[in-house]
Amino acid sequence: xxxxxxxxxxxxxxxxxxxxxxxxxxxxxxxxxxxxxxxxxxxxxxxxxxxxxxxxxxxxxxxxxxxxxxxxxxxxxxxxxxxxxxxxxxxxxxxxxxxxxxxxxxxxxxxxxxxxxxxxxxxxxxxxxxxxxxxxxxxxxxxxxxxxxxxxxxxxxxxxxxxxxxx
Amino acid sequence: xxxxxxxxxxxxxxxxxxxxxxxxxxxxxxxxxxxxxxxxxxxxxxxxxxxxxxxxxxxxxxxxxxxxxxxxxxxxxxxxxxxxxxxxxxxxxxxxxxxxxxxxxxxxxxxxxxxxxxxxxxxxxxxx
Numbered sequence: 001x002x003x004x005x006x007x008x009x010x011x012x013x014x015x016x017x018x019x020x021x022x023x024x025x026x027x028x029x030x031x032x033x034x035x036x037x038x039x040x041x042x043x044x045x046x047x048x049x050x051x052x053x054x055x056x057x058x059x060x061x062x063x064x065x066x067x068x069x070x071x072x073x074x075x076x077x078x079x080x081x082x083x084x085x086x087x088x089x090x091x092x093x094x095x096x097x098x099x100x101x102x103x104x105x106x107x108x109x110x111x112x113x114x115x116x117x118x119x120x121x122x123x124x125x126x127x128x129x130x131x132x133x134x135x136x137x138x139x140x141x142x143x144x145x146x147x148x149x150x151x152x153x154x155x156x157x158x159x160x161x162x163x164x165x166x167x
Numbered sequence: 168x169x170x171x172x173x174x175x176x177x178x179x180x181x182x183x184x185x186x187x188x189x190x191x192x193x194x195x196x197x198x199x200x201x202x203x204x205x206x207x208x209x210x211x212x213x214x215x216x217x218x219x220x221x222x223x224x225x226x227x228x229x230x231x232x233x234x235x236x237x238x239x240x241x242x243x244x245x246x247x248x249x250x251x252x253x254x255x256x257x258x259x260x261x262x263x264x265x266x267x268x269x270x271x272x273x274x275x276x277x278x279x280x281x282x283x284x285x286x287x288x289x290x291x292x293x294x295x
Contacts, residue, residue, distance in 0.1 A: 010201040014178045031267040035232070039270070042199050042234050049201075118277040121242050134235040142270050 005071035008048045036142045036167045037082055043135045044072055044086040055089030056155040087162040095159050101133055105140035113141040139165050172213035185213050192226040199234035207240035222256040229263040231294045252284035259286035266291040
């Protein structure tokens with residue numbers, strides 16, 4: 001349905017978000033599904049803007065911690081689900097913290113995720129996540145199936161992180 | 168001094184209005200700003216100005232969609248209202264949720280369940 005790879009900015013999010021909305025309104029009958037897809041999409045894109053790195057081949061990075069680079073895909077699967085996939089490089093040293101954050105949401109029931117959202121919103125922001133472990137919980141909560149994640153080492157300093165959610 | 172605080176809607180932020188005479192606050196639209204702290208900071212300043220010489224507020228929150236960082240900022244807004252209500256201000260909030268978004272409805276219900284001093288009401292609306 002949609003695929004983007006490259007630098008991501010809030011202005012781009014506007015443009016792609018609007019395009020996605022039009023596509024969803026044309027292709028997805030269920031209004032509830034449309035809402036969930038759009039919400040997850042925004043969280044994924046804002047994650048890329050905040051955390052996505054250029055990775056091993058990046059040459060134009062001024063601030064290597066904030067390049068806002070990654071890929072996002074929205075796919076109509078044959079089994080009826082719409083999947084939302086994001087991919088971005090992260091520093092290898094950040095992998096354990098990311099895994100720890102993921103472990104809080106993976107394998108949890110809807111009710112557990114609902115409780116976690118309520119709990120996390122009251123917690124002060126973690127230093128390493130600019131405002132949103134909440135975003136991850138929200139993605140997991142809105143996903144119709146457990147989210148899938150993977151880390152692939154790309155060089156001695158970077159891993160490529162992928163996340164897939166389903167609506 | 169103007170008697171109204173007004174922010175026009177943008178593609179990522181809602182229309183905001185706060186009338187300093189009537190104490191009516193209205194947020195309507197979508198809310199996923201680049202920097203939620205900054206966006207809500209401006210509203211917080213306007214609210215501080217309002218409460219400096221008023222003790223009533225009637226808020227209508229009608230956000231079709233808000234992202235996770237806005238959710239935290241909205242909670243801080245509710246905390247502020249609850250504090251004001253506890254110290255004797257008359258605060259009422261009507262929060263309208265998109266009827267097609269169960270997750271947000273639950274989230275709003277859970278969030279508001281922490282408050283008791285202000286008057287709260289959740290309504291479902293149809294968007295689009």
